[in-house]
Amino acid sequence: MTGLRTHETDICIVGGGMAGVAAAVSAARRGQRITLVERAGFLGGAATAGSVSQFVGWHTRAGRKVIAGIADDIIAELAGLGGADGFDRFVMSTGHCMDRIAYDPDLLKIALDRLMQAGGVEVFFHSILCGVENTKGRIERISVAGPGGLTGIEARCFLDTSGDMALLSAAGAEFLPEPAAGRQPATMMFALAPVDFSRLEAVSREQKTEIIQRGLETGALPRAALHHSRVPGSAVAWFNISRISVDAVDPLSLSAGEMEGREQAVRIARFLIGNLPGCEQARLDRLAPSLGVRDTRRVLGEHVLTADELRRNEGFADTIACGAYPIDIHHAGSTSLTIEEFGEDHYYRIPYRSLIPKGLKNLATAGRGLSAESEAFAAVRVMPSAMATGHAAGIAAAMVAQSNSGDFRAIDVPALQAELRAQSAFLGES
Ligand SMILES: Cc1cc2nc3c(=O)[nH]c(=O)nc-3n(C[C@H](O)[C@H](O)[C@H](O)COP(=O)(O)OP(=O)(O)OC[C@H]3O[C@@H](n4cnc5c(N)ncnc54)[C@H](O)[C@@H]3O)c2cc1C
Known part of the structure; x- marks a missing residue:
């Protein structure tokens, strides 16, 4: 990749959906130089391009709040624009009870712009990943095609929050096999x-x-x-x-x-x-501007989250986020839906290792990219969880960018957890 314009940064995030935005906000708070690459001309991913229009899965059925931290800050910014209602419990036409925050997808775009500007995040809109230089498991530089041609971006570390795992795929990461029942279908809102x-x-x-x-x-x-x-x-x-x-x-x-x-x-x-x-x-x-895609590739991580771990609330020592949203599977080629609810006050934990792809040192993921088998993914895929894992990935990336090792595996996980808690994230009760 010679002859490209070069852009240097500390942390490069590919994909400006809710996970990528949360990661950018949290990494920027640590004083790092952040570059966020997004193929659309606005942020939010499925939340805006897919017009999903409701954030679901903040609380257990008993009302315990299990998502907080930067997710709350994003909602506060949106509410300040008149773009979000308060929490609401509603009964779906399938009879299941959900908690949600309904929002305006257009005002969300503006709220996310403001958060990027406030954090000094450099945003490359209309820019799509098109190449990667990878030496011995370390990403040296990526190239993006955007207005004016190609730019090479060099960073100490990278996050792939593209949902489709575009950077991980280009870097040669290993992916989990296609689920036997097929991937969840997409929806045009x-x-x-x-x-x-x-x-x-x-x-x-x-x-x-x-x-x-x-x-x-x-x-x-x-x-x-x-x-x-x-x-x-x-x-x-x-x-x-x-x-x-x-x-x-x-x-x-x-x-x-x-x-x-x-x-x-x-x-x-x-x-x-x-x-x-x-x-x-x-x-x-x-x-909606684009088809809403629920499910594509899922990377093989240092830990692959399973539905049984969610069901028994596995007490991971490296928990970086929690969730309470049920297992919600839209079946391909059928009119039906399977929802497996958990107990009244049940929540589950998400381990740091599920953000770390095997075989790559300075690249991690969050949001829809989490390493999870398909049933577990059907629970953790919602936007509050995407923001919570993005929050953690952003702090972890800042730690990696400031470290000598430059390896997501080598960070001080208890320090990451302490920082998340100090920023009001919920990591479960000990
Ligand atoms: C139809 C539908 C309904 C849903 N309903 C709900 C709901 O009611 N409530 C809820 O909370 N969740 C819901 N979800 C789930 C939730 O919306 C998503 O799982 C979540 O938004 C994923 O966030 P993300 O940031 O991980 O990924 P995404 O939102 O997919 O964001 C990825 C971003 O990366 C960008 N990108 C991709 N490839 C590249 C590339 N090569 N170069 C540069 N940029 C790239 C994309 O443009 C996008 O902005 C729904 C999902 C769908 C599709």
């Missing part, structure tokens, strides 16, 4: 407006079941659900109903999925306007 929420929210569970049945029988609904969330203070509802089986790291498959997602959104919107009380006056107001 869409919004209807104006919605009469007083009528929509008065629809009974029985009525919903009957509407879903009609939608499935006529082929209008690809999924047995009517999930929606309201953009705070507006008459706009985002719906999470479409379902598209896609290999998101195959360009032709992903492109076909984007097109199929838009087609499904139009069909479903027509059905909802004709059948769902409160939506009669609405139109298809907007589509």
